[in-house]
Amino acid sequence: MHLLAGAGAIASLAGCRQETGPNIVFFFADDIGTECFGCYGGAEYQTPNIDSLARVGIQYMNMNAQPLSSPSRVQLLTGQYNDRNYSAFGYINDDEHIFPQLARAAGYKTAIVGKWQLGRDRSMISRMGFDESYCSQVELYRETRSATQTDRYANSIWDVNGKTYDFALYGPDSMEDYAFDFIDRKAASGEPFLLYYTEPLVHTPHVSTPDGEEWDLDYGSRFTAAQDTSYFRGMVAYMDKQVGNMVRHLKERGLWDNTVFIFCSDNGTSTRIVSKQRDGSRQRGGKGEANYFGTHVPLIVCWGDKVSPRQVEHLVDLTDFLPTFADIMGVRVPDDWTLDGVSLYPELLGGESEKKDLVLVHFNPLWPTTPSPKASRYAMNDTYAYFWDGRIYNYREDPRFTMPVMYDDASDELKAAVCALKERVEDRTSPYSYGTDFRPDAPGAPRRGNYKTFYDWAPPQNPF
8 A cells, every 4th residue: 555654744755755766757648549559459550669668568458547638637647536536627626636746755856748738727737746847728728729820739839837838830849849858957967757748649630740741731731620530640650759759768868777658548539530450340439438448548668678578457547657656756645645546566566566446437527518418437347347327338348338238137147246346336435426326417526726627718629
């Protein structure tokens, strides 16, 4: 367990930490499920850099996020399932305990580079534990979009440490430049660092990249008005290239062997995208869908030559990273922090991690203007998913959740197999679980903070 009996303020942890551990780079891609990667059986796109990581690292075969971005990001940062603390889409309460605070206590320098999307307040990112930030979707969002300007890709505006703004000809390139500069400065000073790299690719709009022919031949292809799913292939390639660039930069600076590098994604692929698989099938993305294609995402962990390359089949989810980071950094988690995850650190050292019995998908986006008709609450074990309304699915055989068995009609054997899932789904001890009363318009945790989300001004875009 990762509990420090009697721990008080997070600052008090500084005296309890062990010798400084390795650097951490968490590369968090946006809107891409496992079906898009060769190492997971995909045959549609070229992902050589990510596939090569799978050959030298630990590849997790049953990693699950939430079906949409903001719920996943809150879960990742806090190590808690969304029934405990999720308030609204594009929002996190700024008094939450999150992993950069642990990193600071462990003597690490911290940075977030990329997509924020958790509150329109330029000071909150620093307030919550990040020493540096270079982010899109902070205070500016709608204000920066036009026929020839975007919020994250071509001709975009980026928030720099909550103090200045930076114009980017192409956002992913500029954030990469900032990240490399951060790494170089920490390498020069000898300070350990945690870099949370929240890649905007391959989120909609599907537009051209600087590596695409259209970038120069058709200026309009850079912008939302020209979006076309045919550009998705180039966006995947560009994201993969950026993974390769990051790995190469760490190696060139002599940091690769002392850096835990993690590649993951926040949710499944857009439902607009259909991808060929090596087995001949074609799979539609599941973003925003309460099924396995909505939550099943890649996870690959590398640590120089310290990990034994292998595939791991057990359940993993986003709550597991906060305790994993704590163990990597050699700092304990205070006993007043609620955690739902387990540490993967023993597995990185060649042992076995504590196995999760289940993962909870408490999926209620809570857009400020409208409830989501696809909101759902269910738990999964190695084979089954149990829903709040009594539906049971074998997601190994039915990953789209199309053939339910109702609990009342299930065999005694099946009821026994989902007993723990049913108990967790119907648990009312978490304040915003609602048990069997879960519904798409059920409120979440109250907002605490004098700031809004970037969706408070209008109905959200179609996120699927």
